Amino acid sequence: MGIQTRYATEADGEEILDLWHGFTSHLSEYDERYSHSGEANERWLQYFENQLVDSKYGIVLLAESDDADEPIGVLEARVMGDHPIFQLDNHGYVNGLFVREDYRRQGAAAKMLEAAAEWFSEEPRDVDYYRIDV
Template sequence: MKTTVHEATREEGGRILDLWNAFTDHLSEFNDRYRAREGADDHWLSYFENQVVDSQYSTVLIAENESSEPVGVLEIRIVGEHPIFQLDRHAEIQGVFVREEARGEGVGEALLEAAAEWMRQDPRNVEFYRVDVIEGDEVAKQAFKEIGLDPVKQTYESRV
């Protein structure tokens, strides 16, 4: 499958919502708290339009197939350097999702390559990035390993 990746524009917010909803459905298979809450679409569109579009330090990338249909999405935020640890300027990929019918076709890799190129550009100058994988999603863990990402930490949580 031929895949093209580009930065999302304000006008594409609605196209992205369908992908994010599919992503939340996927995540909620592993943890019900990741199901989209009431009003999530409007909240996300507002966030996207006001904090992501035209930002130097965050973006959303869309992967499209040869028919210009969106088949994948990725959101990046630049974090910066850690004040104590020897962690250089870095970014966090807040979410990466590929439609099931497009998996195994290089879409995720194309998104990550485009993300890395965006992160290398001035003024971002990122040294590395991180991606979280929800507990239980062994397919995603394996896919990231196959692309060349290394596991470096596990996150634990507790209700208070």
Template sequence: MPPANFTIRPATPADVPAVLPMVAAICAHHEALDPERFAMLPDVVQRYERWLPQRAADPRSIFLVADSTGHSTPPAIVGFIVGSMERNIPIYRLDEFAYLHDLWVQPDFRRQGVATALLNEAIARFRAIGAKQIRLETALANEHARRVCETCGFRAATIDLIREI
């Protein structure tokens, strides 16, 4: 596929139906990586269907989509990112931080700058609402995601250790 022409824009509730198949894909991807860590509820897509419009309406959240241009009319949504401001426990100097919950780019549009553009726009929007730090998690096995995040200025800070009991 030729390099993507795309636009990053705020998502609206009307975008949610187009994002839901990507939600299903990201959830399946995570479960395949670590079924114990990422054990999803059976109705995860329906939960996102209710949660995403709330993120779109919340001025302290970001929900952005990447629209492809030149590939379909109207443009197709080929990626999304969603995050929100979260409170720290009251022992840290930083009261709150931005947390990126999900980032997804459709496979045909990967390695064309879409994820980087989504991340950079999310960073700019969180900065504009006063965030001083952005956090995210990515699976150890997702080396490409780590590299993309590092190119946008993220650094590894912790390792998530899990033990089933």
């Protein structure tokens, strides 16, 4: 089974929303504050379309498998400015890393992280390091 990564486009919004639900459902098992509000889907799609599609400083990466009809994983990456407290210059930030349960431990997350690291290093971002909150 081959796994590939690609940048998401606006047309991927609904499929990403499904992956986002998987991610947030997992979080809400541990903390109910991560449960969706009534307008969560619309707000997320607006954020995706307005802040991440065709952005120089934010992307969504998708993982796809040869044996799946839909994306199997998602990762959001953004460039963050200087930190107000810590001695952090511009740096990358990875959020929302999620892989469908049936495809875990097969390298999809690693491939998305590799693609994110490459994206961070390209102009105009030139980010030397990134962080992941887990």
